[in-house]
Amino acid sequence: MMMMMITCKEASFLIDKSQYTDLSFKEKFNLKLHLFTCKFCRLYNVESKLINEKIQKIYKIKEYNYKLSDEQKQRIIEKLKN
């Protein structure tokens, strides 16, 4: 396996990809090596994970508790009748 220094551009891509899927051994290794030397990407790593956690929350229906108003219901029922 070739040890390779990747750029911030590549590292941040891998950080985001890793939120969705497992990285290959080589990708993981290259990312670790980069994070070891790069403060900005370490920050990106932390922030990307936090954002991911909050994104999950946004798309969970559990977080929502809206009710259709009677007026809204009536509008839909009227449409169904036609």
Next chain:
Amino acid sequence: MDDNKINKLNPELWVNNYGDYLYNYAISKLLSKDLAEDLLQETFLAAFKSKEKFKGKSSEKTWLISILKIKIADYYRKKYKNIEQEQNYDSPFIEDKFMHGRWKEESAPNEWNISNINLSDDNDFLAVLKKCISFLPDKWKAVFVLKHIDEANNNEICNELNVSESNIWTILHRSRLKLRQCIENLWYKN
């Protein structure tokens, strides 16, 4: 025991029985109440028109959700297709030969006060995040949202939007770069 229980449809009860649930489901994927109401209406109409096709194998609720999901995917697919041009992408990385791939000074991540976020009312942060998602270019938003609806896998999105998998990774990555920057601007610099 009746093993072959056939579920029956009661369209006159749909709005009252499942309206709120489907409404919330739609809001969670569309992040807009108006849009959610529109698609809910379309869902009920489509369901009503195809009620002959209901085989009674799933519950009424499951069947209605599956129709709503199709409507939501349709909505994003249309949105994706209607935009011809990829919006200008302002890369946060230096693209020249010597500094290639490094963060530009103005877009390098700053340190966030994470414990502050976790302590503060989550809703404030979520509101900022929602706002930033709404700022994403429409094309990216379509991919981004479809990816997060029920954690769809990339194959499904490739098929739905007719984009390659590597394109999906690129769009997700660019969206997240933009989200991070947007949150930093709204949350920290104000």
